[in-house]
Amino acid sequence: MSAATLTSIADAEKSARDKLPDFAWSYYSRTTADGQTYQDNIKAFRRYRLIPRNLRDVSVRDTSVTVLGTRLDVPVAIGPTGWQRFAHPGADLATAMGAAAMNTGMVLSSWANHSMEEVAEVAPSGIHWFYMLFYKDRRRMKRLLDRAERAGYTAIFLTVDQPFFPFSIDKKPAPGSYPAPLRFPNIFDVEPPHAIGSAEYRELLRATSKEAATWADVEWVRDNTRLPVVLKGVLSAEDARMAVERGVNGILVSNHGGREQDGVPATIDVLPDIVRAVGGKAEVYLDGGVRTGTDVLKALALGARCVFIGRPALWGLAHNGAEGVQQVLQILTDELSLAMARTGCAKISDIQPSLVVHQTYYGITAVKAVPMSKY
Ligand SMILES: Cc1cc2nc3c(=O)[nH]c(=O)nc-3n(C[C@H](O)[C@H](O)[C@H](O)COP(=O)(O)O)c2cc1C
Numbered sequence: 001m002s003a004a005t006l007t008s009i010a011d012a013e014k015s016a017r018d019k020l021p022d023f024a025w026s027y028y029s030r031t032t033a034d035g036q037t038y039q040d041n042i043k044a045f046r047r048y049r050l051i052p053r054n055l056r057d058v059s060v061r062d063t064s065v066t067v068l069g070t071r072l073d074v075p076v077a078i079g080p081t082g083w084q085r086f087a088h089p090g091a092d093l094a095t096a097m098g099a100a101a102m103n104t105g106m107v108l109s110s111w112a113n114h115s116m117e118e119v120a121e122v123a124p125s126g127i128h129w130f131y132m133l134f135y136k137d138r139r140r141m142k143r144l145l146d147r148a149e150r151a152g153y154t155a156i157f158l159t160v161d162q163p164f165f166p167f168s169i170d171k172k173p174a175p176g177s178y179p180a181p182l183r184f185p186n187i188f189d190v191e192p193p194h195a196i197g198s199a200e201y202r203e204l205l206r207a208t209s210k211e212a213a214t215w216a217d218v219e220w221v222r223d224n225t226r227l228p229v230v231l232k233g234v235l236s237a238e239d240a241r242m243a244v245e246r247g248v249n250g251i252l253v254s255n256h257g258g259r260e261q262d263g264v265p266a267t268i269d270v271l272p273d274i275v276r277a278v279g280g281k282a283e284v285y286l287d288g289g290v291r292t293g294t295d296v297l298k299a300l301a302l303g304a305r306c307v308f309i310g311r312p313a314l315w316g317l318a319h320n321g322a323e324g325v326q327q328v329l330q331i332l333t334d335e336l337s338l339a340m341a342r343t344g345c346a347k348i349s350d351i352q353p354s355l356v357v358h359q360t361y362y363g364i365t366a367v368k369a370v371p372m373s374k375y
């Protein structure tokens with residue numbers, strides 16, 4: 001189906017708002033409390049200023065990067081987001097195809113509506129990573145780790161900032177508008193008979209999954225897979241150090257897009273401390289509030305190897321399935337390439353910390369609020 005061509009991520013957001021039913025928009029947009037952290041993720045990028053270098057040959061730019069040994073054409077990958085069936089019938093399959101078309105990675109959520117095998121099969125050239133929940137039954141975890149390996153997934157992401165599950169699909173779908181069947185084939189072997197979100201459903205989830213995981217669970221995963229392990233949701237330099245000591249391969253600096261604890265810092269603000277703490281012993285990535293190619297450039301300058309997007313991919317998916325996801329990635333790629341040209345960077349390794357200063361360096365302490373739709 002043809003859909004308007006998007007020209008910015010703000011455009012994708014607007015299109016998704018127009019297309020999505022209220023319950024889906026509400027779930028995707030959800031933040032905790034009054035959304036201080038969600039907004040700060042976006043605003044914080046604007047507190048960093050770029051110091052361009054000129055008169056360098058930037059006629060050809062190479063945006064490629066390696067992540068965990070795999071080459072991506074662009075240092076923007078898709079983070080795990082659950083319940084993609086709310087956005088588009090193609091759900092995770094369409095997102096994976098959009099990511100594969102741009103030769104970048106996608107983390108499949110445990111809350112995906114398609115199985116990891118279906119996703120790998122529909123996008124055989126894709127770079128697939130799997131976010132696995134912690135479970136009480138370690139045989140179940142082992143089965144999932146083995147399934148991921150067999151299906152060609154090349155990393156396991158463990159989300160560490162969500163000790164308990166939020167049940168906050170608070171806008172009730174209009175009768176008949178709930179996408180059905182809604183399945184979670186990477187969590188349940190047999191879909192539970194209970195209504196999603198019902199007390200019985202929550203109870204089953206609580207009985208099966210391991211809430212409030214600890215370092216011992218991370219160590220167990222590390223010892224039970226051949227795949228690299230990435231911790232998602234790290235904001236503390238000390239936790240990053242502890243992860244590295246335990247042989248974790250990647251740290252994704254994240255506050256869950258402002259959907260877990262509110263009042264924590266914007267990810268771009270804590271990134272430099274974490275990069276310092278890790279000291280090159282693991283790869284460091286960032287997500288949260290990435291809405292422009294300039295945001296990507298700033299994150300890379302401050303030490304991220306790659307950034308991940310959450311909501312923008314969902315907006316692209318809602319806009320036009322795989323094609324919409326591809327467009328969102330293409331926009332960020334084009335914007336990054338242009339920002340690289342304008343700051344004197346022909347390749348990713350040219351993007352150095354000296355490219356960025358915090359606005360306070362110039363004695364600027366506040367920035368006039370920019371409407372959120374204007375990224
Ligand atoms: C609708 C939605 C579902 C999400 N589901 C998951 C998930 O299943 N696992 C996870 O680790 N993070 C999940 N996240 C968090 C994202 O992976 C990511 O950290 C966050 O969206 C990044 O911020 P951004 O939306 O500003 O890009 C979800 C986010 C959204 C918006």
Ligand SMILES: CCCCCCC(=O)C(=O)O
Pocket residue numbers: 082111162165166167256259
């Ligand atoms: C019981 C549903 C939990 C879904 C969790 C997905 C997620 O991480 C989110 O932020 O939403």
